[in-house]
Amino acid sequence: MTVANRLEFASMHPTEFVDITDRIRDEVRGSGLRNGRVHLQSLHTTVGIAVNENEPLLHRDFEILLERLAPTGAGYEHDDFSRRFDIALDEPVNGHAHCRQLLLSAFATLLVEDGGLVLGRWQSVFAVELDGPRHRQLALQLEGEFSKRRSHAPESLVEIELARQLMVDPEAVASPMRRLVEAGGKRLRPKLVQLTAAIGPRNDPLRAAELAAAVELLHNATLIHDDYVDESAYRRGRPTVAAEEGPERAIAVGDFYFAKATRLIAEMGNAGVTSAVAEALEAICASQIDDVALRGAYPGDRESYLRVVRGKTASLFAAACASGALLSEADPKIVDALRRYGELLGIAFQMADDMVDFSPSSGKPVGLDVRQRVLSLPLIYAAEDRVVGPEVRRLLAGSLGDAEVGRVTELVTSCEALPRVRSEAEALVEDAVRELESIELDGLRPTLIGLARSAVDRVA
């Protein structure tokens, strides 16, 4: 048996090592492949595939090596447009990128054993952009021995429920939402709903999956409007709804799923759950207004940052935890503790997400938050830093092109901002974990603790 798919991503730099290991792992897990092979093929003549170590300085060495072997603008015949026929109006000058691709491979085959990718301790899989920034695709085929019985892990119940809900909606709204949902995402909020819904005496995995899917739809609906507000071109490596289909469609799709998710939640017939999610949604919308208002005083201060993050991110984490527990009719003391756990985790998660913006090994474009003037704690701390602060503030006060974003990123990573944010995020996670100490969690404590710590570890 063979399963085929496409991996899409957006590069942000002329040369970039985009780590796609986790995305391949997700494909393997989702397909149910137990033992076999994953074949990857670049669909471009200026994107290669490499298996190597995810270490930023090493990536810089590779870039230097490629530049030495096939220097930019070294008089390539391919770049002499006067001697070529049928060239596009926007044909790039990229002879060097083609030559570099010749030095790499356009293919890779990875082994899968017992449902996991076979990779050495230091090995990661990279799509190597040689002529970015661009939107790119890799073809992927999985072949071998697949599980006969579909997994009914909680995660797959949510995916089934999401697919089921999108199947019955009008295509005009379902199609853009399906693209967003299928592009991935960490599914942390649904995971929290499902975990906490297993705590009370009325544990029903199917109902929990329904609620989890509704919360995920609601989260995605808010992202669709956010992307229009932030003028974001890409999300999860794919064009945003607003960029691809226009703001009118984006507003309509966001509204449809806002309404549908609130209806699905109301139809569950648990007033506490409905109120918890409705309050979170209101907090998200109010904080979005604050967030945009604060961009006038960018990068702002820690107090404003926390106020926005509590509404924008932490409120839905808290509601996800509380609503799962409420659905299973958990004791009110447990519901309250989980709500606090969710809120602290949400703030820590956002801080970790801010740090990802300055991490070249994250697989995401570096400096995107800076470019879009999104509220970011590392940037606030860098702007306050005695040494780099004046330059950071001066750069942020002007227009932000590639050079300025690159310099701001350098300054943030060169000062104590990132370690300071990390230590704050870690402390919040420990506070979240402490919230779990006084309540009976029916064996779920280690999972909730692990989930909280992994929220910060992803940038370790």
Added chain:
Amino acid sequence: MSVQVQALDQELDRLEGLWSDGLSETYRSYLDNVGHFASERQPKLALAAALIEVGLRLQGLGGRAATPTTLLMGDLCLARGSRLLADHAPLAVQVAFARAIESMSSAAASEQPAPATRPLLASSLGAGR
């Protein structure tokens, strides 16, 4: 009326400008549709309907998209209206409102004519009677 409006004060946080800019008239128009609810719920539910109508209008649903800042204000109106319904409306009314927004937004996404907002929301207030 003034007692009712006082009861709404905290629900108008951040939306005070909208109140004097048409939200109050929209609110009053829905008061005719909430007489069958307990008296303490009537202003909250009329306000919920008014916020949803004004929110959709601010967003430019079915027409030209609002600017980002106006969209966020529209989103807040919708979210607050929805929360008021969650706290004060029977399940049938909550579901009817959600379905009304679903029908208007799917029509807008398909570039089809959308049903008129006010009659649709007014009838949603009567759901389950």
